[in-house]
Amino acid sequence: MQGNIPLTGMERLAASLMETDGEAECEFTFYRDTDRKRKLRLKYRAELVLRCERCLGPLREHVEGETVLRLVDVQLETATESDDVLQAGTDGVYLKDVVEDELLLALPLIPRHAAVEQCEPEAVRWLEPDSDEGAIETQTDNPFDILKNLKH
Numbered sequence: 001m002q003g004n005i006p007l008t009g010m011e012r013l014a015a016s017l018m019e020t021d022g023e024a025e026c027e028f029t030f031y032r033d034t035d036r037k038r039k040l041r042l043k044y045r046a047e048l049v050l051r052c053e054r055c056l057g058p059l060r061e062h063v064e065g066e067t068v069l070r071l072v073d074v075q076l077e078t079a080t081e082s083d084d085v086l087q088a089g090t091d092g093v094y095l096k097d098v099v100e101d102e103l104l105l106a107l108p109l110i111p112r113h114a115a116v117e118q119c120e121p122e123a124v125r126w127l128e129p130d131s132d133e134g135a136i137e138t139q140t141d142n143p144f145d146i147l148k149n150l151k152h
């Protein structure tokens with residue numbers, strides 16, 4: 001079963017996003033494993049636009065992954081705490097929440113551009129240790145150069 005879930009509907013995720021256009025591409029596989037337990041395998045991928053913590057500019061992040069959840073019918077059995085459990089009642093609302101949870105887990109802890117050069121130039125100018133102008137200035141203002149000239 002495949003489906004695309006719009007990011008706009010994911011309120012918890014949207015709090016971390018700069019843009020909520022786009023969709024999460026999902027693939028759901030329901031099956032029984034060798035223990036006859038019902039499982040759901042979820043594969044997902046999405047292009048997210050996060051906010052870079054260094055320059056506060058948009059940061060495009062591709063996330064994708066795969067997870068397996070055990071399906072539990074709450075009326076028939078209780079889950080052990082160690083299980084990753086999805087309470088059955090597998091309608092679209094539940095699946096949206098599952099995908100949202102996975103995307104939240106896949107988000108980087110501190111989102112930021114891989115290199116300073118990729119950041120918004122205006123926002124990170126103060127971060128650069130030496131600008132070209134500064135380098136020229138220290139060269140011409142070097143007092144020892146003047147002393148050297150006087151000696152000759």
Ligand SMILES: [Zn+2]
Binds near residue numbers: 052056112113118119
């Ligand atoms: Zn940045």
